[in-house]
Amino acid sequence: MIIDDQFYDVIIVGTGAGGGTLARKLAPTGKKILVLERGFFPVRESSQTQDIELFKKEQFHAPEQWYDENGEPFYPQTSYCVGGNTKIYSGVLMRMRDRDFEAVEHQDGISPEWGVKYSDFEPYYTEAEKLYQVHGKLGDDPTEPTHSEDYPFSEVAHESHIQTVCDGLSKQGLHPAYLPLGINQQGRTDAEDTGITPILDYENVTLKTSAQVVCLHTNPSGTEIKAVEAKVGEQSYLFLGHIIVLSCGAINSAALLLRSQNEKHPNGIANHSNQVGRNLMKQQLSVVVQLMADANSGLFQRTLGINDFYWGNGDYTYPMGHVQNSGGILQDVIFTEAPPVLSAISRVLPGFGIRQLATRSLGWWLQTEDLPNPDNRLRFVGDKLHIDYTANNVEAHDRLVHRWIDALKQVEASQPSMFNRAAHPRSDMPIQxxxxxxxxxxxxxxxNTSVLDLNCRAHEVDNLYVVDSSFFPSNASVSPSLTVMANALRVGDHLVERLK
Ligand SMILES: Cc1cc2nc3c(=O)[nH]c(=O)nc-3n(C[C@H](O)[C@H](O)[C@H](O)COP(=O)(O)OP(=O)(O)OC[C@H]3O[C@@H](n4cnc5c(N)ncnc54)[C@H](O)[C@@H]3O)c2cc1C
Structure with missing residues (x-):
């Protein structure tokens, strides 16, 4: 084991939405910062990943096995590289709704209140939208919370098929809105281009890639992290720092804490509450496919979002969730991620030309908040990482799917020549x-009930912070990245003060 001869003011582990954003925020302080990233720089120049590539043959699943609660191995869909999962994300950068920060009653229970409110997050959402160059339009979506400033860039226009659906939804009295998108001339903005690349010239910043943190070591009393152990290439190193920030992603940060157990932290670091690794949420996610009469390229942006069902609709008064368009090519999603029966059905449906690049479909992503459940958790059996996860809020999600298919059917009935109305195949996203x-x-x-304080510092370890999506006490139905980025900026302000 080599002990690195430097002492850093801050060590940041992971370069995704949380870590990459925090590194960008702290770099101008001049403090000595070490960034450790287990992956390399991605081969792609920018985030141009299309859905067709993403789901083809599990291309973006990590080459490591996790295990489901039945002990079945799987390859998680996660990206280990500079930029983390923002290198494969869709760049939809939505704010949580203001009510998402409050306790909300769902069909399956209460979505708990956050200790920090929308008004506390608002300035950081604005800062994050500027940093990640978010394009959007205010005023169309009645659930959109108040913005202190308009989006920094105007909305991205809909592709013509999407515009047709958008018009049809408006005629039904729904409120289709432009999705806020982080985008620049190179493509989607992400935590590599926006977080890490701009700070590589700073003399006070050191980035080490292929540096997988494997253990945290505390002082004898367990009150501080004294050293971060990482495998850099094939060599083991110990890095020393004043402040340690984890941002490995919710599963990997919790796994690292659990793995680092010692005499003072027998259940894992910062885990006297027994909450580390529990309350895993990942939203109920489904794809609904709409069949078209004519082919389209399938390679267009997500631009359309619908939140009319977000807090409930009609006679169903519980929250249901969010809908957004996808690119048009979804056979790959269906074939690789769907239950075998649906795969088989979709193969014989007209419009699903296999191995063809053009497609006769539009895809719709549906997302429903799941509720924190302590039994949805990470668990180690020996060295094997098990993910116990039982879905909840399933009926709310099913209702969202059915409402959405009803809305699509109405659009199709008004434009019969554009659509093949044979079916609306649905695919639910599995554990991976x-x-x-x-x-x-x-x-x-x-x-007793949380791992981190409201500054995302571990209650039990004075110099340990976590700034990835681990900190969420509840999971809204919108996509999480902008909240992770805004929170990293918020924690960044706290750290700037602490480091003075
Ligand atoms: C296909 C896909 C599409 C998505 N689309 C959207 C979208 O449109 N909008 C949205 O808001 N969200 C989207 N998301 C989710 C979004 O990418 C994540 O919410 C976000 O990246 C989480 O940020 P994070 O900082 O928690 O973790 P990550 O971005 O996952 O970053 C974790 C980082 O830590 C590194 N790391 C892990 N373990 C270690 C270790 N032991 N040592 C050192 N480094 C380590 C990883 O390599 C990675 O760089 C999408 C995700 C996927 C997979």
Whole structure:
């Protein structure tokens, strides 16, 4: 083991939405910062990943096995590289709704209140939208919370098929809105281009890639992290720092804490509450496919979002969730991620030309908040990482799917020549789709029920912070990245003060 001869003011582990954003925020302080990233720089120049590539043959699943609660191995859909999962994300950068920060009654229980409110997050959402160059339009979506400033860039226009659906939804009295998108001339903005690349020239910043943190070591009393142990290439190193920030993603940060157990932290670091690794949320995610009469390229942006069902609709008064368009090519999603029966059905449906690039479909992503459940958790059996996850809020999600298909049918009835109305295949995302993972080290004021305080500092370890999606006490139905980025900026302000 080599002990690195430097002493850093801050060590940041992971370069995704949380870590990459925090590194960008702290770099101008001049403090000595070490960034450790287990992956390399991605081969792609920018985030141009299309859905067709993403789901083809599990291309973006990590080459490591996790295990489901039945002990079945799977390859998680997660990206280990500079930029983390923002290198494969869709760049939809939505704010949580203001009510998402409050306790909300769902059909399956209460979505807990956050200790920090929308008004506390608002300035950081604005800062994050500027940093990540978010394009959007205010005024169309009645659930959109108040913005202190308009989006920094105007909305991205809909592709013509999407515009047709958008018009049809408006005629039904729904409120289709432009999705806020982080985008620049190179493509989607992400935590590599926006977080890490701009700070590589700073003399006070050191980035080490292929540096997988494997253990945290505390002082004898267990009150501080004294050293971060990482495998850099094939060599083991110990790095020393004043402040240690984890941002490995919700599952990997919690796994690292659990793995680092010692005499003072027998259940894992910062885990006297027994909450580390619990309350894993990942939203109920489904794809609904709409069949078209004519082919389209399938390679267009997500631009359309619908939140009319977000807080409930009609006679169903519980929250249901969010809908957004996808690219048009979804056979790959269906074939690789769907239950075999649906795969088989979709193969014989007209419009699903296999191995063809053009497609006769539009895809719709549906997302429903899942609720924190302590039994949805990480668990080690020997060295093997098990993910116990039983879905909840399933009926709310099913209702969202049915409402959405009804809305699509009305659009199709008004434009019969455009659509093939034979079916609306649905595919539910299985355990390996951990894209929207969060909640495994939730923040709060009570050390008995939360892992982190409201500044995302571990209650029990004075110099340890976590800034990835672990801190979420509840999971909204919108996509999580902008909240992770905004929170990293918020914690960044706290750290700037602490480091003075
Ligand atoms: C296909 C896909 C599409 C998505 N689309 C959207 C979208 O449109 N909008 C949205 O808001 N969200 C989207 N998401 C979710 C979004 O990508 C995540 O919410 C976000 O990236 C989480 O940020 P994070 O900082 O928690 O973790 P990550 O971005 O996952 O970053 C974790 C980082 O830590 C590194 N790391 C892990 N373990 C270690 C270790 N032991 N040592 C060192 N480094 C380590 C990883 O390599 C990675 O760089 C999508 C996700 C996927 C997979």
């Amino acid at each position: 789709v951990v894209a929207h993972q969060c909640g495994t080290c939730r923040f709060g004021e009570d050390p």
